[in-house]
Amino acid sequence: MLLPFKKLKDKYNKYSLFLDRLKVIYEAMDQKYKEAADYYGFHCQGCHDNCCLTRFYHYTLLEYFYILEGYGTLEYDRRVEIKNRALEVCRKTDEADKKGMAVRLMCPLNFNGLCILYDYRPMICRLHGIPHELQRGGQNIIHSPGCDAFAEQNREKSYFKFNRTPFYIKMAELENELKRAAGINQKIKMTVAQMLIEGLRD
Ligand code: SF4
Numbered sequence: 226m227l228l229p230f231k232k233l234k235d236k237y238n239k240y241s242l243f244l245d246r247l248k249v250i251y252e253a254m255d256q257k258y259k260e261a262a263d264y265y266g267f268h269c270q271g272c273h274d275n276c277c278l279t280r281f282y283h284y285t286l287l288e289y290f291y292i293l294e295g296y297g298t299l300e301y302d303r304r305v306e307i308k309n310r311a312l313e314v315c316r317k318t319d320e321a322d323k324k325g326m327a328v329r330l331m332c333p334l335n336f337n338g339l340c341i342l343y344d345y346r347p348m349i350c351r352l353h354g355i356p357h358e359l360q361r362g363g364q365n366i367i368h369s370p371g372c373d374a375f376a377e378q379n380r381e382k383s384y385f386k387f388n389r390t391p392f393y394i395k396m397a398e399l400e401n402e403l404k405r406a407a408g409i410n411q412k413i414k415m416t417v418a419q420m421l422i423e424g425l426r427d
Pocket residue numbers: 276277278332333334335339340341342343346347350417
């Protein structure tokens with residue numbers, strides 16, 4: 226089990242330097258995403274198949290720290306509400322998993338269709354929706370389509386080269402550096418709801 230955020234912060238108080246570098250990677254991602262979205266004329270305005278209902282897993286301590294940084298900027302009442310939502314999402318997910326049922330539950334950070342911590346959202350939330358390519362460690366390049374809303378809106382346009390690989394590499398390098406510096410070697414695999422629950426334990 227990962228240490229709670231407070232204890233991780235005490236254990237390694239220079240993590241914010243890494244978050245500054247994470248922000249630079251995120252800015253480059255957002256810029257490239259915007260270029261692709263502008264090319265297609267695709268701008269997400271929500272849809273019935275909201276991606277915030279998808280059970281996305283996140284794999285870095287960087288994203289864990291950053292979400293919890295963002296959470297700390299919110300008003301007390303909002304934080305309580307989010308924590309209760311996150312507990313409910315985790316409870317319902319566990320129940321569904323035990324029954325072997327699929328489940329789609331809204332991310333606890335989504336309010337009225339919008340992400341309340343948009344600036345702090347993890348990588349996959351930033352990159353979702355647009356067709357892309359990815360090449361992992363010397364393997365073949367894999368091309369993936371955009372989301373359903375994208376497919377409905379963009380039947381005609383040819384592919385805009387959107388290569389996620391350099392971003393994944395930069396994230397992995399920074400993550401490894403952070404873990405080495407902090408002396409942490411646990412693997413991370415958490416949804417946003419789990420990050421909020423794990424991170425806020427005493
Ligand atoms: S972190 Fe924000 S963008 Fe990502 S799933 Fe949650 S509400 Fe949606």
